[in-house]
Amino acid sequence: MGSLICIKNNKAYNTDPKIIDYLNPDYIYIPYEKVYNLNIKIKEKVIKESILLTKDNKNIYSPISGIVLGVTNMIINNQKVPCIVIENDFKETTKKISPAKKNIYNYQKDEVNKLIKEYNAFNKNLAGNLMLINGIDLEIYEETYKTIISKYSSEILETIDAMYDIFKCHKCILAIKNNDSKIIEKLVYQIGTYPNIELKLMPNLYPLGHKDILIDELNLLKNNNKIIYLTIEDVLAIYNVLRKKRPITEKIITISGDAIEKAKVINVKIGTSLKDILNNNINIINDDYKIIINGLLSGYEVESKDVVITRKIKSIFINSLDQEEAKECINCGLCHRKCPVGCDVRNNYKLDKCINCGICTYICPSKINFKDRVVKK
Ligand code: SF4
Ligand code: SF4
Secondary structure, three states: OOOOEOOOOOOOOOEEEEEEEEOOOOEEEEEOOOOOEEOOOOOOEEOEOOEEEEEOOEEEEOOOOEEEEEEEEEEEOOEEEEEEEEEEOOOOOEOOOOOOOOOHHHOOHHHHHHHHHHOOOOOOOOOOOEEEEEOOOOOOOOOHHHHHHHHHHHHHHHHHHHHHHHOOOOEEEEEEEOOOHHHHHHHHHHHOOOOOOEEEEEOOOEOOOOHHHHHHHOOOOOOOOOEEEEEHHHHHHHHHHHHHOOOOOEEEEEEEOOOEOOEEEEEEEOOOEHHHHHHHHOOEOOOOEEEEEOOOOOOEEEOOOOEEOOOOOOEEEEEEOOOOOOOOOOOOOHHHHOOOOOOEHHHOEOHHHOOOOOHHHHHOOOOOOOHHHHOOO
16 A cells, blocks of 8 residues: 555634534435335335335334425435425334343344344445454544544443353454544543553544555455454444344534534434525535535535435545646646555556545646546545
8 A cells, every 4th residue: 555644624614512412303315225115105004113115124214203295306416316204293103122141241142143134234244353443534634533442431431342242252352543542531531440441542634534545554465364354333333233123324523624613423314405404504604605415535426415425425425626736747747646545646556446535636736637537535
């Protein structure tokens, strides 16, 4: 791998350190792919956590109780996609479920994987002998993982330790950044109870939060290690699924940027529209803004606020429009030299290795934007 870079934190974004709940939107939008079987009809009442769509034992659950209004187009991954619209009745009616095990250490591997799939925690089947937990927010000004660790440190440590035990791992690493003294202090205070968890403090370099880069930097692909890779968000989802036996219907995201008054980390229902989140939680101070999903460097711009919050969204940036225009390439070679995987984006060379980190665009003194060339969505 090539060199990692230090991104200058040159804009003082003012972030609220607490997670704010916004769990009562008027409407929820659930992407509807025709390959799924539809379990509902228009005008039908649905309860929270009822199954809306199914395919090959994969279920899509309703995050709210309410009435099915129909289908409308919304933005998902920068494309217009038909979505089922559910109008919230704000009752949060739900069904009774069979109780979960009191002690999460008592689950077996197969049971854990079954519950992760059944309750839609994430799309992975866990197997391996070395567990790596990524607690590093990939992008500058993204505070999602950091805030989750701060709020749920005991739940996270208990779950990591239980997973280490259940999957009979020989090593377990929790990687976080070395520049957040509050999180480090909190974890160091509690981690004594969990001698199996090795806390790794990583330098504040980009893109260390990328899975492949982190594995490479920690030199974990040796001795035939089979890695169970989880993000902090995955760990929290496992905790919820094992402890409560309920589907995952909420998502924690960072909303930041220089066109808003205060950056916030918000817990929202999956399927909430960005328009609702902004209208009810964020004070926009500059109307000439652009919306960037999942990071200033590696993210992508969207044209409309009709974006729906899905599992894949970690952060949303509301940033003032750029004034600077691109100039001619001066052949400085920085875009090639600083690429962490050795791509030469000027000459379209080896772009299949591109991890979409955005360093080439960030580093270019001529402000040339390579995003269209390298972005793989
Ligand atoms: S070519 Fe891809 S991997 Fe290389 S710096 Fe650009 S975005 Fe990152
Ligand atoms: S960083 Fe920009 S100016 Fe330098 S070689 Fe690459 S494209 Fe040209």
